[in-house]
Structures are given as structure tokens and as C-alpha cells.
Amino acid sequence: MSVLRFAGAKILNAAITLLVALLLISGIFAVYTVTELRGRLAEEYVLALRQLEVQYRNNPELLEEKSRQLYENLMERYGLTGNFVQDVATWTVKLIKSNITFDFGVTQYSYIGGTNVIGDILLLAMKNTAILFLTATLITFAIGIILGFQMARKPGSIFDRGLSVFGMISWSFPTWWVAIIMILIFSFYLRLFPAQAQYVYFELSKLPPDLPLFEKIVEQAKIWLKYMTMPVMTIVLVSFGGASYLIRNIVLGILQEDFVTAARARGLPERRVIYGHVLRTSSPPIVTYLALSIVGAFGGAIITEAVFGWPGMGLVYWIAIQQSDAKVLVASTWVLTVFFILTILILDFIYSLLDPRVRTGAT
Template sequence: MRQYITRRLLLMIPILIGVSIIVFFLIAAIPGDAIDAQYAQSHLTPERIAEMKAMLGLDKPVWERYLIWAGNALRGNLGYSTQYNMPIAMVIHSFIWNSFLLAIVAFILELAIAIPVGVFSATKVHSTFDVIFTVVAFAGISLPSFFLALLLQKVFSVDLGCLPLDGMSTVGITMTPIQQLGDLCLHMILPVICLTMMQVGGTMRYVRTSMLEVIHQDYIRTAQSKGLSERVIIYKHALRNAAIPIVTFVGGALPGLFSGALITETIFGWPGIGKIFLASISQRDYMFMMGYIMLLALLVMFGNLLSDILYSVVDPRIRLK
């Protein structure tokens, strides 16, 4: 196992290099830059604009700019954000944990709802319960995130007035630490509900499908013929084997915990990394985009590695191969 993990980590190096080259050259091919976005409508002279571009190295060839970026990235310097006038690493650190807070709560709720509902739907296939939650699952998958977010705001914030409309905290009020925590939880309710509703349907269907494939296996019929209780058959035998494909989903969810929810965070005014990334596109903060995408690429590879490790935990036979 140790040799396998070491080999996978070493394999990440050329993959990251390839991803960085492709992403950097694609971003460089986009017309305009941060200086054009900020000062195109200003009264600055073309000479002054050219001087500012030279200060950022935008006058150099693309290949030279990539080599400079790659050399700095190896030393832990991802560049400078023109949108926030601070190092990109500091910008990511300032906002990524806000996104993680929303994502981890929604992810826990998603698993807590989807796994038991998916298992029960598989054991009661084509029942009223199964049909109802199948409809609910497809409704959650089909609804656009912006529509669901706006609907939640209208019902709970505008009509009922029981939950905050947007933001992460109430401004202009002095609160104790406990009151601040309660205020944060109130502001989290709507975006967490939105994220959970968007994701729980697909996860529930995934669990249901995995369980249906397992409960029709021969060893399940053998366990039933031995007189074992349904609870033991489902939760000790079937669910353990059905969990093997489910861990793929868990490992793949790692990038989503840190990538942020672009539309949801923007509509609810949540200061997360997704909202910042969306703003960086319009501001042409390409160095921030580069650092953000490379972070996601790294998380995707670690998520795949985590899935493979979880395979061996769920199914010990994989360790022998």
C-alpha cells in the first residue's frame, strides 16, 4: 500500500505539469487582461497602460510568462491578485474556508439523508415510498440552482421574514461570541438547504442503484435461506458490498468541499471562493484563476487517491492485488 501511494503521488507531478501548461495557455488566449478590465475606460495614456502591463510581465511572450509562473509556483508563490491587491495564496486562504464550511455541512446532511433513504428505497422497490422519493430526487436534480436559491429567498426571507436574505453575518450589531455563532448558523440555513437539495437526489439514486445490484446476488439469497433477519442481511452484508462504488462518490466529493458553489454563493452573498472566482472572470484576474484551477486539479487527484485507499478499507481483498 505504501509503495502504491508513493507511486501515485509521483505520478501526480507530470499530470500537474501538463494541466498547468494547458490551463495557462488557454487563459493567455483570452482577449484582454486585468489592466484592460480596470483602466480601459480611464483617461490613462497608452504609454502608461503599457508601462503597467510591463510591471505585471504581460508584455512578455506566453511561454516566458509560463516559465516565470511555474518557477514561482515551485517556491509556493502562486502570483499576485490584481482584484484584491494581495498574494493569491492569501486570497484563497481568506475565502476557501467559508466555502468549506457550507460544503461540509451540506455534504454531511446529504449523506445522512441519501444513504438511509437510498437503502430503504432499494429494499422497498416500486413501493409508494420509493416512488415518492424518486420523484423528489428527480425534482431536486432538475431544478436549476439559481431558481431554487431565489425561491428559498422569496419564501423564507421575503414572505415569511424568518431567515436572513444573504451575507454571512448581520452587520451593524454588536454581539457576543455565542450570538455571533447563532447568527452565522441562521445565515447558513438557506444556502445549506439549497446545496443539500441539489445534491441529495443524485446521491440517493446512486445508493439505491448500488443496493439493487447487490441484493440480487447469490450470497444474499443464501443469507435469506439461512433465516438471517432482514436487518442483518441489508446492513451487514449488502450495504458493506454496496459501499464499494459509493466510496468513489465520497472521494470525488473532496474537490467540491473546497471549490465553492459559484451560483449559490453569489445569490446568497456568501463570501466563498466560488463567488470570488466568478468575480475574477469579469475582472480578468487571470493569475487568481490559474491558482484556483490548479488547486482544484490537485484536489481531484487527491480525491481519486482517497477513493482507491477507501476501496481497500471497505473490501480487504483489494489489498492483495
């Protein structure tokens, strides 16, 4: 299959997937929005009706007319028609338009950054999540690749067995539980790091505006490191054992291939065999795992960010769920879906460069 046909097929698949995701997300949240609006309308109608009943209790005809006017006004204010299917269809079209244009409007609730523009909230939250989880993911994989290759070179050794057991145990720990333990140790007992990170922008805002550029960058880096060190330590501690074990299994399977045996038979140094042949062959699944972990990182971890008070996507999602803010929920879901699908598309092209058999195998 030619490169152009391969690229065209992958882009078409991604476009179809995006279209299906757009319809599903818009439809699901349209049902949620209409149901939420109908519930609010009913609650407000009942409260207002009680006042009308007291005011017009001696005039039933006028009470009936005022009640009808009240209901019609509420329906108009909430943008409902009374027909559930029609309302859902109307909201689905609205959400499709807003998702396509990435114009999500504003929210009435308070989030991070001191703004109510949903797009600005999500950009700031994604940046904060990237700072935290991207850093933790890269550190995890750097450690995982080094340890995983060492484990694969000496399978069955004490080092291999010990780290494998540690990886399975650490991977089973809930991140939020480890986060609470880290807060108790490093914040309350040792008092080395702050327990909550929501004050990071407040501390950044206190920096003198006339600082030289280099000094300003250094001071900002110190503040970020102070607030993100403990969350990064928590994520890496929970994740690096599992990443090492996964990479160990990938590399161990490749070490048993015939081309590795042939390379060793030719007298090539073990270092060249490992890093010249095995690393290239094992790179596609490792890159896949890394890319998907990075994409997942942009989604944040709702409970982890809530525990540390980290102002990222997870915390925004948690606040939106608590406040039943459908606008922010649908915007967050759509942005992360687009990002995920585009990452998979880019990953397919990287795959084709690392292993040309991917293109020929698709014919």
C-alpha cells in the same frame, strides 16, 4: 500486488497528473494573461498617443520619437517584449513557479476578508465554502443513505416510486432558481433569514471581545446558523432526492448478488444482512460519490454563492471573472486541481482497504 507497489503506482500516477495539470493551467492562463496585457497596453497607448498628437502636431519628427518612447515604456511596464510566443513562455514559467511554491502574490482588486494577498483570500474562501457545502453534502448523504436503503429494501413500492420521481424532478431544478424561491419565501415574506450572507463577518466582528469562551462559541454558532441555514436548505432540497436514488440503485444491484442470497439462506436477520454485508460491499461507490461531492463542494457553486452572497470560492471565482483577474483565476484553479487529485489518491487507498480486490486487480 504488494501494498508498497500499489501505493507507489498510485503516487506516480498522481504526480504525473499533477505535472500535466500544472503545465496546462500555467500555459492556458499565460496565453490569457499576455492577451489581456496586450489589450490594456494597446488601449493605454491609443489614449496617450492622442494627447501626444495634440501636443506635437506641428512637429512630426518629435511626435514619432515620443510615440516610440511611449510604446517602449508601456512594454517595459507591462513586462512584454512584443513577441507573443516569447511573452507566453515567460509568463508560463512565472506561473509554474508561483503554482509550485503556492506564492500567488497580491491582487489589485477587492475580494473578501479585507486583504489583497491571494493566498489569504483563497484560504478564507475555502474555509467558508467548506462550512457551507461540506455541511450540506454530509446532511444530503446522511438522508440519502437512510432513504436509499429503505427504497432498495422495498423496490416498486409507493415509497420507492414516489421518492424516485421526486429525486429526478428535484435533481433537474436549477439550484439558483430554488435559491431565489427560498429567498422570496424565507427572507421577504416570512423574514426568518437574511437574504445575503456577505455580512456574516461584520456581525461576528460586533461580538464583545471579553466574552467567555463557551459563550463566544455559542454566539458565533448562532450567527453562522442564521446566515447558512437557508443556503444549506436549498442545496439539500435539490440534492437529497438524487443521492437517495443513486444509493438505492447501488444497493439494489448488490441485493441481487449470490452472497446476499446465501446470507439470507443461512437465516441471518435482514438487518444484519443489510448493514453487515450489503453496506460494506456498497461502501466503495458510495464513498467515491461522497468524496467527489466533497471535492466539488470546495470549488463552490459560482451562481449559488453569488445568489446568496456567500463569501466562498464560487463568489471569489465570479468576482475574478468579472474583473478579468488572471492571478486569482489561475490560483483558484490550481489549488482546486491539487485538492481534487490528492482526494482521488486518498480515495484509491480507502478503496484498497474497503475492497482488497482493488490491489490484486491492478496486477
